[in-house]
Amino acid sequence: MKTLEFTKQDRVLVTGATGFIGSRLAAALKSEGVKQRLFIRGESADSKDPYMQYSKGDLLTGSGLDDALEGIHTAFYLVHSMGGKNLFKNTEYADKDRNAADNFVKAADKAGVKRIIYLGGLGEARDELSEHLKSRMEIASILSSGTAAATFLRAAIIIGAGGASFEMLRYLVERLPVMVCPRWINTRIQPIAVNDVIAYLYGCLNNPETAGKAFDIGGPEIFTYKEMMQKYAEARGLRKRIVITVPFLTPHLSAYWVDMVTPVPSGLAHPLIEGLRNEVVCKDDSIDQLVKINKTRFADAVKLAFSEEKSGPGVTGW
Template identity: 45%
Template sequence: MARCLVTGASGYIGGRLVPELLAAGHDVRCMVRSAGRLRDLPWAGRTEIVEADARDLGRTADALRGIDVAYYLIHSMSGGRDFAAADRQAARTFAAAARRAGVRRIVYLGGLTPEPGEGRAVSTHMSSRAEVGEIFLSSGVPTVVLRAAVIIGSGSASFEMLRYLTERLPVMTTPRWVRSSTQPIAVRDVLRYLVAWAAIDEEVNGDFDIGGPDVLTYAEMMNRYAAVAGLPPRLIIPVPLLTPRLSSLWVGLVTPVPASIARPLVESLRTQAVCREHDIARYVGDPPDGLIRFDLAVSLALQKIKEVDVATRWSSAAVPGAPSDPLPTDPDWAGGSLYIDQRSAVVSAAPEELWGVIEGIGGENGWYSLPVAWKIRGVLDRLVGGVGLRRGRRDPLRLRVGDSIDFWRVEEIEHGHLLRLRAEMRLPGLAWLELSQRLENGRTVYYQRAVFHPHGLLGHLYWWTILPFHGLIFGRMPRNVAAAARDTARRGRGDGPRVSPGG
């Protein structure tokens, strides 16, 4: 097994590569500028973490001491005017430090660009990545440069731009680059290639194009994404007037991806990015079922939202074996839109008394907020073919996973602590209601969280339309649940009237 150093371990690929290397049995050292960024990751305790800047020769050489394979996953996306010079300096310093430390191999993930002389202008960011690759290949340290185009995985900047544009704009006027061909690759295949080079003994110094089985235009990727996500086909109208700068500002306006990051992505999409060879198969063979196709890669990137345990969707998705899922270190704009209404209240009752109210919610016991509003919502749901409120509860006091409660389904229950309900009403998206209680500093605290993942533009419009009603309904619930728990405590002592679960 190899001793591996991973730079950029707090980034998109690095944060997914580390647990994959650990799972393969390799020893991992992470080189980051701030160790604090890795502190709470589930795999951090199984690695060695060192602080160093790739432009500091001494500290980088120390970080590389005793390392067999060094993964260089550093590049500037929005580094200002001098980003190319900074990338050049960092690569040269890292290469010199690796040579001094006796590193056996450098592995660098770059970008897929046209060959020189093909008549296509290459963006400055892509030119910088190509230059970094050449620096390593001529460094005297055997180097493997992997060149990829669009990486499909939740959290990838390219994928997030594709996700938001497709979901939010059923009709869009787009720049000419939507007709450029590219060869996207699933993040799982990228990681498979990266991990494999830690175990290959043969000395190799060269670059390899890596891509999935599909060659698509950006417009085709948007429509294929829409099909996988269950959205209607998108109407895409290319216009010739949008420059990369205007395009990036447009992307920044429509999506949460910052314009400073969108611009290099847009610039890279202006040119064709299709693999010219598949020589890597000589060293890393294709899996038995082949490389992951685009539609499946999109499905894998979206599946965490649709799975049962929504709580892990945004807070603990860094699980080995699911490298396409979002990580806590991903940027805030990664992972698709997720609307959250979160509230809490201190309760003058014991935790078990509060839990009794939580577990007894719904059905004849009501929802502790504006009963007429809940009834109207139930009627509206039935009018559009939903289940409405007619199902009630199986048991007035006890719940188990899979039970129906009105138009909700019990998705998870941790008795005495947490109840998570998934909406089964007709909605343009997915919705959950999570109720929990904790004992904090000797006080019982009630927590309530409503979560909505919109499906297309209609889902976003739905959320903003009902937001004022959410304020009325979900705003009253903590107060009334707390009052019901206090009532339970008083009745236990025989000294008070019962509080209604209404609003």
């Protein structure tokens, strides 16, 4: 366990550093004085700060990975390939994600990376999982197949400005006082505040006992999707939403609907909507013994998401 211990002399790599989770993690690591390197696809900034390095590359081709992983103690894997505007081309992400994780784990082995910390999705393998949730689990096993000790954190919807699932929730509730929803509206979910997710990721880095293990992470409340929508409206001071349940709305039709009402790209929305049928609730709380955090209540997480931005709904990266 000693060799897995992270010290302030070591450096971490953050993949997905431009994303919802990765950008917040990088900011948190910076404020904690952790040496880091950000792996990014776009133009990398030039940094004179020895604590903040940038490395350009692409997980799909594997370009730049050897340089990025050189001398890295722990690598955070915070990447997925969903996206795009084409509703009918939303199954390619699983192949891409498999390829990206393969490239990553091979390069991590070569570089002698000690730990990988990955954030994926909750859901029970024995349930009929959506393609998205199955793919997130597959990535966990690929990342665990190398020599680095992999930690797998599993979360449901993460509440924070710019998170894809949160943006779907907020645009739907803000814009539609009356909603027609399929049966998944009664599926149970355990949302978690983005700050709590960052605290768990950072806590895992600092506790080598979390290496090589999988943990469920969630907030203090469990809701059905319907209850979560009403709680969102309440936290925002909106009138109670009228929700009508119908049996015939397919994920495909729902994705068209989400495409019209929200700015979330359909290639990202569709796989997420397909997953709404799966219950995503923590089945194990062993993380609480190893990483102690004060869990944020849902209403506070929603308020925090709004306090992060100046102009309220309408401001997203899409």
